[in-house]
Structures are given as structure tokens and as C-alpha cells.
Amino acid sequence: MSAWWYLTRSSGIVAMVLAVTALFWGLMFSARATGNRLRPAWWLDLHNWLGGLTLLFTGVHILASFADHNSGIGLKQIFVAGQASYQTTAITFGVLATYAFAAVVLTSWPKLRFRRKTWRMVHLLSLPAAALAGIHAYQVGSDQQTTLFRSLLVILVGIAVFPVALRLLDLATRRRDS
Amino acid sequence: MTSPSGPPTSSSMTTEERLARLAERRAGNPTGPRSAATSARPSPSDPATWKRAKRRHPAKGSRIAALGLSIAATSAMSFAFANADAAHAASLKKSVLAKIRATTVTAVKTTATTPAATTPAATTPAPTTPAATATAKADATAGGTFTGAVSSNRWGPVQVKITIAAGQITNVRAIQTPASKPKSVRINDRAVPMLKSEALTAQSAQINTISGATYTSDSYALSLQSALDAASAADVTVA
Ligand code: HEM
Numbered sequence: 001m002s003a004w005w006y007l008t009r010s011s012g013i014v015a016m017v018l019a020v021t022a023l024f025w026g027l028m029f030s031a032r033a034t035g036n037r038l039r040p041a042w043w044l045d046l047h048n049w050l051g052g053l054t055l056l057f058t059g060v061h062i063l064a065s066f067a068d069h070n071s072g073i074g075l076k077q078i079f080v081a082g083q084a085s086y087q088t089t090a091i092t093f094g095v096l097a098t099y100a101f102a103a104v105v106l107t108s109w110p111k112l113r114f115r116r117k118t119w120r121m122v123h124l125l126s127l128p129a130a131a132l133a134g135i136h137a138y139q140v141g142s143d144q145q146t147t148l149f150r151s152l153l154v155i156l157v158g159i160a161v162f163p164v165a166l167r168l169l170d171l172a173t174r175r176r177d178s
Numbered sequence: 179m180t181s182p183s184g185p186p187t188s189s190s191m192t193t194e195e196r197l198a199r200l201a202e203r204r205a206g207n208p209t210g211p212r213s214a215a216t217s218a219r220p221s222p223s224d225p226a227t228w229k230r231a232k233r234r235h236p237a238k239g240s241r242i243a244a245l246g247l248s249i250a251a252t253s254a255m256s257f258a259f260a261n262a263d264a265a266h267a268a269s270l271k272k273s274v275l276a277k278i279r280a281t282t283v284t285a286v287k288t289t290a291t292t293p294a295a296t297t298p299a300a301t302t303p304a305p306t307t308p309a310a311t312a313t314a315k316a317d318a319t320a321g322g323t324f325t326g327a328v329s330s331n332r333w334g335p336v337q338v339k340i341t342i343a344a345g346q347i348t349n350v351r352a353i354q355t356p357a358s359k360p361k362s363v364r365i366n367d368r369a370v371p372m373l374k375s376e377a378l379t380a381q382s383a384q385i386n387t388i389s390g391a392t393y394t395s396d397s398y399a400l401s402l403q404s405a406l407d408a409a410s411a412a413d414v415t416v417a
Contacts, residue, residue: 014251
């Protein structure tokens, strides 16, 4: 049924936007660029929530593609990398991104405690995961040829790169000052 | 950065907790060792903790807004995708129907001047219709094979070749279908045989759209119609 196909596309796009927004929120927080008017506790809480929502909408996206009989996505293609019969690499990127997002969100669960270094290493996976998800979307998406979709991807890349640059600058400044 | 005083020590905390504590300090509350975001669970028997419990999610309003926005965006986009497909299908159908009506008139005229064809197909080239780039090899009074114009949609080109014998469409072969994406190949593997049997049953381009293959169905009908146009231009009609 086409409805699953529409849902695959729309939830994929929303998951992508959420992932980049969560990334932006987290990087702005750690670069201490959250401004004075907004409380950092609020900022951090929203960052956590956006991460959870990314995982939720990725779940909807995967379930919809599984339900769409024309997508060729089965359980094996969802859980095991490199199993898709078409666009194997691009679908594999989606699978890897999902695992990475899941690890990032789960290791940040308040009840679970990890060593700081472990948590940080896992958390940094969100950067390559967002990049993998972006490539996945551009390669397999049915909307890849539309101007609107391409413009959205360009905007999302900008939104992701800006705080990364800010954070790197922040790190460089702190290293110089210490 | 200096390490904050008092337990828990910074080494026993996750980065999130440290960030939360930093957040708390920056918000002007240097006393609390843990932030509101990670504060201890409230005790149901201690009213003093009730108020703190409310602050476990300082961004509660924004959380609800983000969830609502995400659900609304997903629904709106799904709706827009469905609408765009329906609008495309409707506009194509309109042009197919207009062509079919025009052809019916031509066919009547042709039947009036040319007796029904019954002899086997020969290899006389037939003229192409203005709408189609179709080429045909046919006996002007019998039948033959006619290639329809290429009808492209967003997934790729569709082109059919028909065989007419004794006033009947006896075969429809899809000589081009979208193949740039394996997903299209899979869809067309299912849809093309169904479209063929639709065409053979209808003996015209008035065929039903196959669910999940609307673009291919419409382009198939258009190419089929232009093959029929080419046939009727060569005085080969379908009874
Ligand atoms: C197991 C993991 C995944 C699988 C099996 C999967 C599967 C798919 C499939 C089959 C499509 C093509 C849909 C179409 O026909 O247009 C697609 C597109 C897409 N996916 Fe995924 N995906 C996965 C993970 C992800 C993740 C983690 C994200 C982002 C956070 C994502 C975002 C997208 C986007 C934005 C599109 C393009 C939608 C469009 O063209 O409108 N996917 N995915």
C-alpha cells in the first residue's frame, strides 16, 4: 500500500531533521553557546528529548519501510548490515546510523551509568551517524531529485556544521588558555 | 575548569551530570550538587520534594511542542506526498482520456473506409502519429506491430509495443520501463504483467491503474494509446 511508502518518506525526513537538531542542541550546549536568556538545564533537557525523538521517528521510519511490500526491506535488512538487495551500501548506512543513534540515546539514559570516557566516545558517534543518515537519505530517498528535498539537506548540513565549528573553536581556545 | 566542591566527586559523575551541574551553576544556583534535570526522585511522603519533582523536566513545554511538531510534520508530509501522487495521476488520466476520445473518432472513420483486416501482418512501414514517435511495421489492412511513444515519468521512461492481428490486440510488450532504481524494477516486475493483461482484456488504453505503480500505469496507458494511434494512422484498427 502506498500509505506506508508515504510514511517511510515523511518519518525519515522528520527523523533526519530531529537528529540534526539534537546534534545542534548538544554541540551548542557543550560549546557554551546557549546564550544567557535560556537556562542550560532546560537546554540539556530538550537535547535529551530530541535524541529520544530521533530514535522514535527512526523506529517509525523503519517500521513503515518494513510494512511497505515494495520496499524490499525485511527483518534481515533492518538488523544486519549489507543485506539489502538494492542500494546495499546506502541502506547499510541507514542501519549503522540507527545502531549508533540507539547507542547514543541508551548510554545517556539517566538510570544507566557509564564511565565518562565511554559515554563520551559513544556520544561522539552521533556525528558520523548523522552523516551516514544524510548519505543514506540522499542515495535511497525517492525525493532525492526534488529541489525541496535537496535544499533541506543543504540546510541540515549547514545546521550541523556550524556548531561543530563553534565547538572546535571553543576547544582550541580553551586549550590555548589552559 | 575548576572542580566543584562537595560530593559526588567529578570522577564519579557522567559528563551529562557534570554538564547539568555546570548548567545549574550558570543558572545562578551554585548550591545544588545535582541539576534539576538529574535530581533525585521525589518521595511521595515528603511534600518538600514534590515541587522539585515538577522540575525533573525543565523543558517539559518544549518537549511537548517538539513531539507535536514532529507528529504534525510527519502527517502533513505524508498527506502532501499522497496529494502530489493523486494530482499527477489525475492530470495524466485526463490527457489519456482526451486522447482516447480523439482516437475513437478516428477509428470510426477508418472503419467506414477500410474493411476489417484479416490477413497476417506484413512489413510495410506505417506513418507515425504526430503525438507519438511510434514506428510501425504493418499491413495497412491487416495488423502488425506498433511501437508507442516513450512516456516518461519521474521514475523513468515507459514504452510499449503492441501486436494487432485480426482487429485484436494480441500482445503488448513493455520495451522500456523505469530501471534506474532496483525498487522500480521490483514494482514493475509485478505491475507490467498486470498492465498487459488489463490491456488485452480492455483491447484499448482504458486500463485500470495498478496500486503502488501509479506512475508506470499512467505512462503505460499513454504509450499504449500512442501505439494504437500509430496503428489507426496505418489503417489498422482494433474492433
Ligand atoms: C535500519 C535502518 C534503516 C532502513 C532499513 C531504512 C530504509 C529506508 C528506505 C527503504 C528508504 C527509501 C524510501 C523511499 O522509497 O523513498 C529510506 C529513505 C530515507 N531514510 Fe531511511 N532507513 C533506515 C534508517 C534511517 C535513519 C537512521 C534515518 C535518519 C535519521 C533515515 C532517514 C531517511 C530519509 C530522510 C530518507 C529519504 C526519504 C525521502 O526520499 O523522502 N533512515 N530509508
